[in-house]
Amino acid sequence: MVVGIHLTGLKEPVSFKVKVDGEKIVSMDLDISYNHRGIEKGVEQKTLNKSIHLIERICGICSQSHTTNFCKGIEEIMKITVPKRAQFIRVIMGELERISSHLLWLGLTGYEIGFNKLFMRALSDREIVQDLREIISGARVTHAINKFGGVRRDITDEMKKKILNDIKILGKKIEYYTDLIEIEKNLKKRMKGIGYLSREKIKHLNSVGPTARGSGIKIDVRKDDPYLVYDEIPFKVIVSNKCDVYGRTYVRIYEIVESVKIIKYCIENLPKGSISINFEEKVKLGEVISLYEAPRGELFHYIKINDKSMIDRFHVRTPTFSNWTSVIEAIKGMDVADIPIVIESIDPCLSCTARTTIVDTEDKHLKTMTWEELSKYSVRWYKEKGIWWD
């Protein structure tokens, strides 16, 4: 039977074509063309300053990642040293974005497996971070705080007190999630052994971010190719050897803990000085490769500037694009009921209107299901096995 699913939910538009044999999945194909807008061509026709605003909206969840990566690439071509204070502020905004993204992911994962308490709690705790982002930059999602040479807004002493206080509260609230991942039996049953991708497989498929770190591979751009002031800040790279959905969940929860520590360090050690450096010259001819550790993994920008100071080529390779092959591999041999959580475990950066088509290899009938129907089917399937939350 073929199942088509019109997904409406909290994820991006993507289409999956899944071949099944009974209940087990044989193969999966995906269609990610729903979200293609033509940004790489668009920035070739805009000035550099206007491009920042377009690049910020490649993805709303990692907007800070995209602009910081772009700005530091241009600053590298111009050989500009950004003031230390601005770099610390960029790190703080980047880490706040990481916490916000991981908590949203936790909430959505909870929703996918029918654990509504986790869903509501994660979204609620996330509001602490959203308020801090708004206090510092003026906006909850797309900050518009980066500019060439530094940042636009400063952190005042009053803001520092508020940030330290709220980070302390958040640190206490995170204990619920660390306890959950260590103790909660039903969560372990739901996640252990699901979407298994061995260390060798991940290496072979060149995945990045928590997807790779959840399978024991210690890669993190903040340590491998340090940028901003990450070489000065003490923090750990979280790695899990479980290689399944549980491992990836573990990595993301403990990364929130590390991000809280990084923000605390940055606020306490925020150097005095200016928040930006002015430069009058036009951007020179050149090319640069800029890497950044976005919440989902390594973000890659290739920027080439022509002799008219316009962008000649701007190539973006998002972390999710590198990780799709690992989802296609991880889903093989799994049950249809595991599709939502395995796809969710790589934290795909997509907006949602996903469509899943399941093709039964025996009966060529096509059945279309929406993500919601698939989610509910998945929750029901596991409830019948005794894994459920009140």
Add this chain to the structure above:
Amino acid sequence: MNNSTLKNERKIVDKIKKDLDDLINQIELKRSKRIFLITKRENLKKILDYLKNKMNCRMNAITCSDNLNEFELIYHLWSGMKSMISTKIKLPRDKPEIESVTDIFPVANLFEREVHDLFGVEFLGHPDLKRIMLNEDWPEGEYPLRKDWIKNEKKNYGG
């Protein structure tokens, strides 16, 4: 940015020069952790194979740019020795084709599909070179990221 002594990068450059001397046209150390190799199309697979097995590389991305006279393809690899090694090749504009590297790096499957979709480069031997970015109704032969492509308002591009 760290002002390292580039000792690590120079070691990598020396090793590559020694092992691949005749396969490489030029090798450039731009800054710490950024090495660029320029080579001919015929030598690409041998170089990528070497980089994967002897330099412990994983594939980051495949970038294509349109330089009006030709296409430039850059294969970005990150080495386990902590440096980016980017291999550049040039392809003629009238017949841009090259062997696929999906047998060496499976992740290149999606990267090559993207370059094919937006620039029209043919990847010979690719298992499934179909559309990935543009919708199914997008007309054949229209490659939006080429510099000379202009949208024809009278045509239907889908939707």
Add this chain to the structure above:
Amino acid sequence: MTKNPSKNIRKTSPFILHFNSGGCNGCDIEIAASLSPKFNIEKYGNLLEASPQNANILLTVGPVTLKQVKRLKETYNQMPEPKCVISVGSCTSTGGVFKGLYNVKDGLDNVIPVDVYIAGCPPRPDEIIDGVKKAVEILKSKRK
């Protein structure tokens, strides 16, 4: 603010379908945030149980990429009357930052009729809830 507004709104309790037509996700995150207890959009309508067959309100996000045009029209046509369309965000209303790019339709009203426009990039959850409240009013007037 009317006296006890939720009493009136509960009478209709519409189903709100969230559709992403190729946006950056910024508005999607704010719609997700509006589900949290702090904003509680579900006081005004059911977001999580909606489907094209039972939805009264279409909450659209994104500048409508060419690929999504067909599916958007299909979804709109499947919805029962009376229905109401909300265009969330600047790019959904006019194209926003994406205006003129080769794969977008520059705004929702080029594809389906729109009743409520919410400006912002992205709009805050309170602004989205405000738009939903207005849509509920429009829906009530369409029912008469």
